[in-house]
Amino acid sequence: MKLSRRLQVSVLLSTLLVSLILFTSLKQAQIQALADHQLERIIRVQLQIDALSNRLWLLQHYRDRSALDEALAVQAELNKKLSLTPMINPAQRRLLTNLIRLNGNLGSLIRLASQQVTGVDAAQMLQARFTMTMQAMAEDSYRFQLSAMQHSEKQRIRMQSLLFTLLVLSLLSLTLFTLTILRRFSSSLKSLNQGIASLAQGDLKSRLEVDDTDEFGPLSRRFNDMKLTLDQITIKRDQLQYEVEQQTKLLTQQQKKLQFLADHDELTQLMSRHAFKLHMEQGLIRCKRNLTSAAVLYLDLDKFKPINDSHGHSMGDLVLVEIAQRLQQSMRQSDMVARWGGDEFVIWLEPVKSRAETLTVIQKLIPLLCSPIFIDKHAFSIDISLGVSLYPQDGKDANSLLQIADNNMYLAKGQPGSNCYFSARDAEPWRNAVLGQGEPDSGGPKLVN
Amino acid sequence: MKKVLLLCLVVALICIPAYLWLRQEPLQPPARKISIAISTTPLSAPFIVAKARGLFRQHGLEVELQPLDGGLLCFQKLIARQVYMATSSESVVMFNSFEHDDFSVLASFAESDKDIKLLSLKASGLSRPQQLAAKRIGIVEASSSEFFLYAYMLLSGHGDLGFTQVNMPVQELASALLEKRVDAISVWEPYGHQLQRLMPQEWLEFDTKGVYSLSFNLLGHKTDDPEDLRTNTRVLRALAQAIDVMDSEPAQAKRLVGQYLDMPAAELDALWPDYVFKLSLGNALIANLQMQAHWAIATGQVRAGSTPDFRRLLDHRALNSLPLFAQTL
Numbered sequence: 001m002k003l004s005r006r007l008q009v010s011v012l013l014s015t016l017l018v019s020l021i022l023f024t025s026l027k028q029a030q031i032q033a034l035a036d037h038q039l040e041r042i043i044r045v046q047l048q049i050d051a052l053s054n055r056l057w058l059l060q061h062y063r064d065r066s067a068l069d070e071a072l073a074v075q076a077e078l079n080k081k082l083s084l085t086p087m088i089n090p091a092q093r094r095l096l097t098n099l100i101r102l103n104g105n106l107g108s109l110i111r112l113a114s115q116q117v118t119g120v121d122a123a124q125m126l127q128a129r130f131t132m133t134m135q136a137m138a139e140d141s142y143r144f145q146l147s148a149m150q151h152s153e154k155q156r157i158r159m160q161s162l163l164f165t166l167l168v169l170s171l172l173s174l175t176l177f178t179l180t181i182l183r184r185f186s187s188s189l190k191s192l193n194q195g196i197a198s199l200a201q202g203d204l205k206s207r208l209e210v211d212d213t214d215e216f217g218p219l220s221r222r223f224n225d226m227k228l229t230l231d232q233i234t235i236k237r238d239q240l241q242y243e244v245e246q247q248t249k250l251l252t253q254q255q256k257k258l259q260f261l262a263d264h265d266e267l268t269q270l271m272s273r274h275a276f277k278l279h280m281e282q283g284l285i286r287c288k289r290n291l292t293s294a295a296v297l298y299l300d301l302d303k304f305k306p307i308n309d310s311h312g313h314s315m316g317d318l319v320l321v322e323i324a325q326r327l328q329q330s331m332r333q334s335d336m337v338a339r340w341g342g343d344e345f346v347i348w349l350e351p352v353k354s355r356a357e358t359l360t361v362i363q364k365l366i367p368l369l370c371s372p373i374f375i376d377k378h379a380f381s382i383d384i385s386l387g388v389s390l391y392p393q394d395g396k397d398a399n400s401l402l403q404i405a406d407n408n409m410y411l412a413k414g415q416p417g418s419n420c421y422f423s424a425r426d427a428e429p430w431r432n433a434v435l436g437q438g439e440p441d442s443g444g445p446k447l448v449n
Numbered sequence: 450m451k452k453v454l455l456l457c458l459v460v461a462l463i464c465i466p467a468y469l470w471l472r473q474e475p476l477q478p479p480a481r482k483i484s485i486a487i488s489t490t491p492l493s494a495p496f497i498v499a500k501a502r503g504l505f506r507q508h509g510l511e512v513e514l515q516p517l518d519g520g521l522l523c524f525q526k527l528i529a530r531q532v533y534m535a536t537s538s539e540s541v542v543m544f545n546s547f548e549h550d551d552f553s554v555l556a557s558f559a560e561s562d563k564d565i566k567l568l569s570l571k572a573s574g575l576s577r578p579q580q581l582a583a584k585r586i587g588i589v590e591a592s593s594s595e596f597f598l599y600a601y602m603l604l605s606g607h608g609d610l611g612f613t614q615v616n617m618p619v620q621e622l623a624s625a626l627l628e629k630r631v632d633a634i635s636v637w638e639p640y641g642h643q644l645q646r647l648m649p650q651e652w653l654e655f656d657t658k659g660v661y662s663l664s665f666n667l668l669g670h671k672t673d674d675p676e677d678l679r680t681n682t683r684v685l686r687a688l689a690q691a692i693d694v695m696d697s698e699p700a701q702a703k704r705l706v707g708q709y710l711d712m713p714a715a716e717l718d719a720l721w722p723d724y725v726f727k728l729s730l731g732n733a734l735i736a737n738l739q740m741q742a743h744w745a746i747a748t749g750q751v752r753a754g755s756t757p758d759f760r761r762l763l764d765h766r767a768l769n770s771l772p773l774f775a776q777t778l
């Protein structure tokens with residue numbers, strides 16, 4: 001049964017209950033009114049019996065026409081009153097019938113008394129008959145009154161019992177019915193509340209149990225539909241977000257790859273010329289700010305071309321990769337190495353305290369690079385021509401420093417074997433170092449074996 | 450919900466049998482066997498109905514009814530202690546109260562102002578008191594039949610009228626009238642109706658309304674034995690219930706009485722409205738007894754200087770112990 005229907009039934013039950021109370025109250029009032037009316041009639045009868053008793057006494061004493069007429073009139077009036085007295089049950093009917101009969105007897109006796117009652121015995125007997133009859137009438141009238149009162153009391157108790165029983169039953173039914181409504185309401189509301197709470201916590205999968213017997217059924221179904229829709233929307237959004245993230249990741253990877261490709265040499269994985277120059281610019285800024293020195297080493301591999309020519313470019317490439325690895329392994333974290341093109345490499349050393357420190361680095365670097373390279377059972381040996389430019393002595397910008405280093409490299413290349421050249425403008429005695437031996441030449445490039 | 454209903458059902462199943470068991474009357478002791486002598490008249494209807502409907506048994510009594518012709522015989526059985534109780538008219542009580550004081554009147558249970566009739570044959574034309582001068586009138590000596598005739602003559606102003614009183618048993622009165630051994634009879638029911646049966650429409654009834662009111666009373670031995678007092682109360686309770694049944698189911702009551710007395714239904718129907726059944730023990734009875742006692746002394750029916758103290762005959766204890774409602778009935 002739907003809740004609205006249940007509530008309607010509840011209202012109906014309440015209305016019935018009120019009607020019942022009203023009905024029983026009215027009925028009780030009606031019974032009371034009837035009892036009151038009956039009692040009033042009985043009391044009138046009793047008063048009339050009393051009046052008749054008085055008249056009979058007068059008749060006994062005066063024995064005249066006036067007393068006789070009065071006695072007969074009162075007796076007739078009593079008869080009238082008796083006939084108007086309502087009777088409710090068989091016992092009352094019997095008592096009333098007896099009263100009427102006794103009154104009739106009295107009438108006969110009075111008439112007898114009007115004739116020729118003579119002698120003491122007759123008078124005494126008449127008086128005794130009057131007395132007996134009057135006593136019997138008084139007794140019956142009081143019994144009638146008692147019966148009426150008891151009947152009224154019984155009726156009242158019966159009505160009260162009926163009312164009480166009906167009230168208890170009705171209230172019990174109403175209470176039980178209301179309890180079922182409350183239980184149903186609470187249960188459904190609790191279920192709905194739990195559903196909303198779980199939704200608030202992000203649970204889109206669970207569903208409410210749907211009971212179509214009341215209004216909560218459609219509500220629960222709509223709630224479930226809403227959750228289903230929300231679930232579907234969320235799935236789409238998540239999928240979209242995932243897709244976007246995947247694409248973004250891919251793009252980022254590609255961007256990084258492109259950036260890497262742009263910034264690095266594809267073969268050696270060393271920094272590209274462009275990236276090197278950018279980083280070098282930043283390095284120069286740092287040096288300028290920190291008032292530190294730096295050096296650019298321009299390397300060119302000698303005897304590389306014959307390797308290419310005799311073993312192919314692939315072998316040459318492997319040699320270049322090996323050289324690149326050796327360069328990277330020998331550099332500090334703060335240094336940069338780039339493949340400048342072909343067999344040329346550029347190194348940025350930052351910071352360097354002096355020309356001597358640069359030379360020390362070079363003196364460690366050259367033997368490392370010139371050590372034999374073993375590839376596929378072949379041993380290759382190369383020489384290094386190395387030009388050096390120093391910041392800030394040789395230049396303040398990247399191009400000039402690179403140009404000077406390049407120039408010095410060409411000067412070194414002009415000499416057989418591995419050589420290193422510093423700028424001639426430098427007044428320091430070790431500007432052109434002989435790698436591994438002797439003091440740097442004080443002027444012009446120095447050949448290094 | 451189901452649980453609540455189940456609980457209610459269980460409570461109801463426990464409470465209802467418990468209530469029914471508790472409201473049962475406590476176990477009665479073995480029924481006491483008593484015998485009651487009743488007169489074969491419709492006035493004994495409460496006893497007949499109570500017996501037939503098992504009302505005595507409901508009150509723990511095994512009652513044997515002994516039907517006898519008239520209250521006098523019943524009284525004699527009582528005095529001879531052949532019965533526990535007896536029923537009789539107040540006339541029998543009055544006469545015997547001069548000789549016996551070992552009985553009590555427990556209650557009046559019936560009244561009638563038409564139970565005794567003065568009848569004559571139509572052919573005789575006797576229907577007024579003055580016509581009875583020098584006539585023979587059949588009566589039952591020392592019974593209400595005799596007093597009724599006396600009262601009628603006295604109250605109608607013919608107390609000094611000379612007539613012959615012919616005494617005979619009640620069952621012979623009708624035949625005596627028919628055989629013209631008497632001119633009129635003073636007879637109680639149902640013997641009066643015998644005449645009507647034998648010669649319908651051939652008899653006359655004197656107008657005696659108001660002259661006499663007969664009461665039928667329940668008599669017992671004078672006793673203070675608690676067991677007897679309890680028994681008396683139970684008898685009166687059963688009678689009160691029987692009167693209730695007679696009020697509410699008059700047809701059924703008349704059928705039972707008719708069967709018991711072997712009376713035709715029409716006859717009983719004709720007599721029934723003349724009777725008033727109620728339990729009482731008031732001054733009206735004392736007044737009646739005194740009136741009759743005065744008559745008995747005055748007419749020499751009894752040899753006594755004064756009337757007995759009838760108050761001592763009336764035993765109110767049993768009637769007063771009845772519920773108020775039963776007394777009202």
